[in-house]
Amino acid sequence: MEGPGLQTPPDDAAAARYSFLFPIGYSNSSECGYCRRTRSGFSYYAIATSLTPAFYQKLVDRCWRRSGTLLYRPNQRHSCCPHYTLRLDSTQFRPTKDQRQAVNRFNHHILGDTYAREAARLHPRTRAEARRRHNVFDLLERVHESEAGVLKGPPPAPDHAFTVTLEPDTFTEEKYAIFENYQRLVHREPPDKISRHGFKRFLCNSPLERGSLAGPDGRERRLGSFHQCYRIDGQLVAIGVLDLLPDCVSAVYFLYHESIHWLNPGKLGALREIALAREEGYRWWYPGYYVHNCAKMRYKIEYKPQYVLDPEDLNWYLLDKEALALFDKGHYVCLSRKGVTEGATAPESTSHPPSPEAPLSTPPQHSSNSDDEDQDEEEDEETSFLLTSSMPGIPTLAEMEALDMDGLVLRSDFAEGFVLASHLVVWESESVGQVGTLKSRVAELIAAVGPDLMGEVCIDFRKRVGA
Template sequence: MIGFSYYARVSSLSPRFYQSLLDKCWRRSGTLMYRPDQRRSCCPHYTIRLDSSQFNPSRAQRQTINRFNKYVIGDSYAKEAARLHPKSRDQAKKRDNHFDLVERVHEAEDDQLLKPPEAAHKLEVTLEHDDFTEEKFAVYENYQRVVHKDDPAEITRSGFKGFLCNSPLRRETMIGSDGRERRLGSYHHCYRLDGKLVAIGVLDLLPECVSSVYFLYDESIHKHAPGKLGALFEIALAIEEGYGWWYPGFYIHSCPKMRYKIDYSPQFILDPVALRWDPLDRKVLDLLDKKPFVSMAEEIQAGSAATARASEEANRDSKISDVPEESESPPNGSDEDDDEDDEDDEDDEDNIWLFNSQMPGITPLSSIVALDMDRIHLKITPNGPLYKTSDLVSWEEQDVKQWPGLRAGVAELVATIGPELMDQICLDFVPHKR
């Protein structure tokens, strides 16, 4: 564990396994997996998700889609199409009184328009493999330079490839409960206007969600609120293809730039302690306004404990005797000694044993000690056979509590992913290019 997160590098990842990790506060950046320690961090990262089937777009969100569609088709097309392809009274009434998100996001796409006439602009939205192309890099370069104000010298093709292309997620397909086939893996949701690639939504398509990794766009469409458009298109994808949930990435309550994520509702927040989903409602937001770390499980527990204490005090017959006041001086040494201890603690924070960190939601050491970790697979050579941890000469000689050490390191990983996933991992010791 380094700083306020636990890190792991992956070379191959199944979509179903990654779905399980998302629901345990994990997230990926390229091939780097990380699980934040919300309790110790000054800016805790919370996992949130939207139930796409219950999503009700706000007036502002509906206007964003409608204005963009109007820009794409143009007034001339709208008038001529109404004359050549008139809607029935029922069709017109339905459109005026009911906002269907899936229908509306596709409304201005070129392959959905009735022709003739021709629209003012040609909009094409496609789901493509997350491969590198110069066309995609041009959008990335413009976005990082114009929106994020990055130094042009630091915007590189290798950085783009490592961050947003060639994901470790394996591409697969699955049959959903509705009988439809769904794509799984990492994809680029590409938006082209008049043949030019103007925006890319980097997505992880998982068994139960559309996970938004990154959204980037060209400065030429800034006036159309591309961030909002991208979110609405992704939610529509979750509805249309049956993924169910939309994960907009980590939410940091103290970061104003992330407040837009909670504009889409109903949302749920993952309790970092209990690893269960709670409604992201006014009660939770008010708590986050007061303190950085919030766990509804701990709030409930604290409330129950306070009630129990109040009841105990009310029923207490004996009086509490006075006790001497504690000395204000440190019991052992001076204030200078405390300062030295603080400095040591800061140094230790850079690399501490996970089980000493009080990270919420991990499997406790007492449970890890009882696990049989001897059969975890190991990959030693690129094309050789798989081994097991018990095949290592030093494995039996080490104790889980001997940190730093291999067994202690494996114990950390198992604690963060959960014992139920232990038999699904393979520790890769083969050097990989980054």
């Protein structure tokens, strides 16, 4: 394998092309965010100081997700709740009857009978328009139909004023009030688990760089992390936390005030996000991980056509009846081989939704008690070294030993500017297979990311604020 072939460190002007990552390592989680099991499965973890949207898009397409600045790639072979990446083609999406009814009920609630009656009298549709509306449910038209900015005058006014805005993912007390209400009353989280710090850490101020990109069709696509804010009569009632990437709208989390629970806001939010992907040219909507044995995750497959990312060949496969039948039969599924293995023991189907405090799983908390550590080692059949683990879709130890990583770019508090890995004093004396050394830690990160992305990564060993 060939490395990037860099001989001298780049200057600071080149920093914009890098994503800055700090390797945490491959380890067992303390608690699963879905079934609440302890020692629930292995993932590779890293911290992102800064991510370019294009780089993060590539990570998402390799089974990664983020929770705040924490990046993780789960091992589907060794997990109580295997996680599979999904995406939906917004251009091919057709709402079901239930989804159409949800939009219509919401619009009726916002507009009211008086407005609808007067609008029909003052702005009558032609016969062709009425026929089209009866026969075709235009998603883009319907999701915007009740927005204050598109309503036709004159009075009477609708029953409620409804607005949707895409805002920076910054913290406000208004947003935190929705988070606190949702976690406490909808998600039933204990009050001592809800905090401003938790909200900021996982759902605000993401490491994704904000910018824009001109798509092939000429439309300008926003990039970065945003809060899609829903307001009724000026009051914030729901927030969709979104990562806008070059080719997709990636849903991070959706939260709402319990007072609108009866309006089915989760379904409305998903439909608006799909509409956003279609109308602004992203094409794909990523609803997050699919966990087959978690009952609360089944709603995701109600939006079709969905494709599932195979963790071994990293290609996308249609999540049809045949594919779902494989998930019913086994714990770990590889669609490229149409194979099923049992892997770790699967828990019974759970109704507990994941918490944003632990969207995937809680990283391991290392005990200072050596007896506890010995017990954990006995319980874990999986190795704690990624390159000799069972994780699908990563290079082998032999492949990583043959990879030239000398040109990798690093950042440290002990040097100004960038440093090449080959310039480190210990670099030549260490080997990839020496578990726990700097070189092995770097090799794990590159294996998890993918050697072909090595030239886009800066290994960031600088001290993090608040770390």
